[in-house]
């Protein structure tokens with residue numbers, strides 16, 4: 001029955017003839033699907049954004065935000081998850097970008113794909129900034145004020161302020177809302193190009209298959225892979241629902257956290273701050289949204305706006321856009337293009353470092369000496385580390401044993417967090433800093449352990465292993481089948497329970513948590529289905 | 537299901553899904569497009585058959601696949617069922633009062649009615665109640681002269697400088713006709729307390745010229761108060777707009793071009809209770825149509841944001857700005 005139905009759709013929609021890339025077995029790993037994750041966060045955010053559009057009144061930004069949260073049925077669920085959908089999109093976009101950077105995915109013939117991706121990142125950050133401003137709370141207005149300040153201090157640019165923000169000071173957010181939507185539409189448009197280009201070139205083949213540019217499968221090669229329908233579709237759906245589940249669960253659970261310390265507020269608090277003209281606004285430290293904390297900190301380094309813009313925005317951006325033309329080597333292996341990999345690691349490290357720094361000391365000016373103290377060590381570590389690691393080759397001259405880019409990112413993140421927590425602990429030893437330091441130290445040790453054996457002595461793995469999937473023993477499939485049944489039972493129980501949650505008020509956020517859990521189960525169920533049915 | 541009758545028990549030999557599977561397989565084998573290659577089969581044996589069925593008919597494990605599929609569709613159905621209550625988000629909110637102002641009893645934070653004769657005269661505290669919608673604060677002030685004696689506030693004609701139009705302010709209520717209520721949202725750019733608040737007579741003097749925000753007075757405000765011969769003011773520290781509480785909240789100094797809207801109060805002399813029964817003046821900022829203030833005092837009631845306060849509204853003493 002269902003196969004007849006799917007055949008029907010398959011014929012009507014011509015699914016077999018779609019020019020979509022066919023996927024080899026080894027690519028069904030999340031590494032290769034980061035773009036799909038970004039896209040699903042984007043789609044989620046667009047859907048919830050359209051719902052919010054039904055309620056948001058640009059003439060009364062803060063009031064209508066409060067209205068959505070307090071009076072619209074499940075309004076806070078929609079609003080908070082819209083916010084976190086955007087957060088997820090930003091984080092995933094960074095991960096997606098750095099992963100492809102380290103994998104050399106910007107190289108021939110993917111230069112344009114890469115550049116469009118960078119532009120999309122800029123647009124995403126811009127959209128996020130505008131969306132954040134729409135809340136109209138004290139933080140949002142101060143963020144816009146800072147934005148305005150930056151623009152107006154560049155000679156000749158102040159004419160853009162009314163163009164961009166309209167009559168913002170008078171509480172009219174019409175322009176901000178309009179640009180928020182226009183930017184989103186632009187992202188959508190570029191996404192179409194980005195997506196079809198990616199489908200056209202196909203995903204990056206594993207380095208073990210093709211370690212030189214152009215890293216594409218020929219048409220003859222990829223004709224033999226799994227067709228897009230239904231396996232890719234099934235795998236993609238599992239990713240979509242999993243990410244939607246997290247986007248729903250996290251903010252709605254966080255809504256129940258109260259009285260966070262200031263440092264955690266910008267990262268974990270989905271609720272708006274008090275309105276700018278209220279007495280309470282006087283008592284809050286203003287800080288920008290977390291994704292701009294790094295810029296906020298860089299602004300403390302210099303009083304010259306142009307220098308600030310060059311360091312914080314223009315140079316990194318130009319570098320990212322130009323990198324496909326700067327890195328002309330034909331090798332994809334990270335260790336064969338150490339300079340670029342080094343720059344990449346430093347960019348990621350500095351981004352995280354500066355963000356955390358901005359969070360710890362918002363708006364506090366930093367003398368040059370301290371800046372050097374913070375930014376020099378990672379540079380030295382990376383430079384020494386990269387020169388020390390020699391790519392090992394086997395007798396055929398192929399490079400063996402590699403560290404996955406994700407592991408590198410995790411390592412960089414863990415070590416910078418570790419270093420910062422250490423500095424913070426030395427600077428003011430309190431229970432809080434000790435409490436933060438110990439788990440971070442643990443994580444650092446663990447990631448180092450994971451990376452050390454690979455980095456020190458290249459792993460002995462036969463090349464074919466990674467390419468062909470290992471056969472899955474029957475009992476594992478049986479287990480997966482059982483798990484799907486368990487998930488089904490839980491989903492039904494939760495679905496029944498979800499109807500009893502009040503639509504507004506304190507408990508309404510549980511709806512988001514429960515719905516997110518059901519989405520997780522659906523995603524996990526589909527992923528297990530994929531495992532049982534498609535894995536060999 | 538085809539059953540094979542043996543002497544001891546029924547033995548199912550072929551259930552329906554197996555039958556369709558075989559039918560499908562044999563059809564594919566005959567189909568010239570996907571012809572089963574017997575030579576290949578002899579060469580490669582089972583492997584070829586396995587691959588062939590996998591490619592043409594689907595996995596041999598059709599039944600298991602179906603079972604799993606039905607479970608997944610079950611979870612998907614649960615997700616749909618779960619989303620349904622969420623669709624309430626699409627139902628537009630109903631605004632119950634669009635025709636007139638509610639009559640609301642002023643009560644204190646524990647729900648007891650406020651007694652008019654017990655409201656302190658010239659209190660420096662910011663005393664606020666929401667009316668007619670939630671989120672729309674109004675000052676409640678018992679006005680007195682510079683020696684602290686209540687002053688009777690007569691009805692006056694108030695002019696809106698922006699349009700040149702006028703309306704009538706009904707005057708004070710209470711045992712001494714000295715109690716008034718004005719919107720606490722500045723008509724200039726919408727600043728709310730503590731930036732805008734009442735300055736009792738002892739704070740209307742040169743010493744406030746150098747006071748810190750939000751208690752500063754501008755020289756223009758002091759001069760205007762003198763000329764109008766009023767001992768006390770409502771002043772907004774954001775940009776210096778000044779209003780005259782003794783004359784219906786009319787404009788003393790700009791930048792505002794609109795007087796403060798007033799809440800019409802009613803005093804029940806038998807119980808000493810106070811009621812808010814309406815409002816006069818331009819609609820409260822910024823909830824008028826498109827944020828452009830109108831002359832229609834009902835305008836903000838048709839706004840879809842905020843809900844009417846109902847038949848009770850709580851009077852709160854938020855803070856004394858001068859003490860900090």
Ligand code: FES
Pocket residue numbers: 722723724725726727732772773774775776777791792
């Ligand atoms: S908002 Fe009150 S004077 Fe400008």
